[in-house]
Amino acid sequence: MTARVAILISGGGSNMKRLVESMSGDHPARAVLVLSNRPDAAGVSRARSLGVEADVIDHARHPGRLEFEAALTRRLEAADPDLICLAGFMRVLTQGFVARWRGRVLNIHPSLLPKYPGLDTHARAIAKGDSEAGCTVHEVTEDLDAGPVLGRGLVPVSPDDTPESLAVRVLEMEHRLYPAVLRRVAAGDRSLFTLRDGSESGGDGVSAALSRPRVTFEGRG
Numbered sequence: 779m780t781a782r783v784a785i786l787i788s789g790g791g792s793n794m795k796r797l798v799e800s801m802s803g804d805h806p807a808r809a810v811l812v813l814s815n816r817p818d819a820a821g822v823s824r825a826r827s828l829g830v831e832a833d834v835i836d837h838a839r840h841p842g843r844l845e846f847e848a849a850l851t852r853r854l855e856a857a858d859p860d861l862i863c864l865a866g867f868m869r870v871l872t873q874g875f876v877a878r879w880r881g882r883v884l885n886i887h888p889s890l891l892p893k894y895p896g897l898d899t900h901a902r903a904i905a906k907g908d909s910e911a912g913c914t915v916h917e918v919t920e921d922l923d924a925g926p927v928l929g930r931g932l933v934p935v936s937p938d939d940t941p942e943s944l945a946v947r948v949l950e951m952e953h954r955l956y957p958a959v960l961r962r963v964a965a966g967d968r969s970l971f972t973l974r975d976g977s978e979s980g981g982d983g984v985s986a987a988l989s990r991p992r993v994t995f996e997g998r999g
């Protein structure tokens with residue numbers, strides 16, 4: 779039984795690429811659709827070249843947020859996803875959208891939440907003098923960047939880091955963390971997973987590779 783995964787993007791889609799590539803072999807999920815809210819997002823052609831159906835639902839062509847989200851939901855319903863991964867998707871979602879897909883939407887955010895929700899996360903971490911930065915995969919709820927945390931990737935901050943240099947290392951960590959967490963969630967494991975350079979740990983002390991499905995997606999082939 780394989781979980782169906784849709785991925786929402788707005789840009790280059792480097793996280794999307796890593797997620798798609800991870801879903802092969804004995805992985806408990808498959809990518810069924812990539813949707814972009816921006817027609818010029820490089821991730822759209824990238825997804826197609828990876829063999830995944832990709833569409834654009836341009837937010838600018840809808841009169842408001844609700845109309846845009848209604849179009850998004852119609853397209854998603856046609857793809858019938860079990861999980862929806864936001865991967866560099868730069869639109870805030872309304873309560874109505876979150877309620878429609880409750881428990882199924884995951885997001886990756888480039889900070890160690892609850893620190894630094896919103897934008898400019900790396901500059902804010904450096905300005906605060908943090909010795910550690912990173913990224914968080916969380917369930918999406920009505921509150922921005924505040925849903926239950928599923929995974930954290932920790933990256934040390936060097937004294938000479940700039941927001942740009944830190945962003946490069948955090949993005950590398952995102953590319954490792956998001957596929958690892960997606961695999962666990964698709965297998966029914968939502969316990970906290972932590973990744974740091976050279977090591978990983980699940981909330982129960984068991985590595986991701988050893989985690990066993992606790993929930994399956996019934997009726998999926």
Ligand code: GRF
Pocket residue numbers: 787788789790791792793794865866867886887888949952
């Ligand atoms: C990532 O840093 C993600 O956390 C942030 O936007 C960036 C997306 O990059 N929200 P990409 O489109 O996956 O390359």
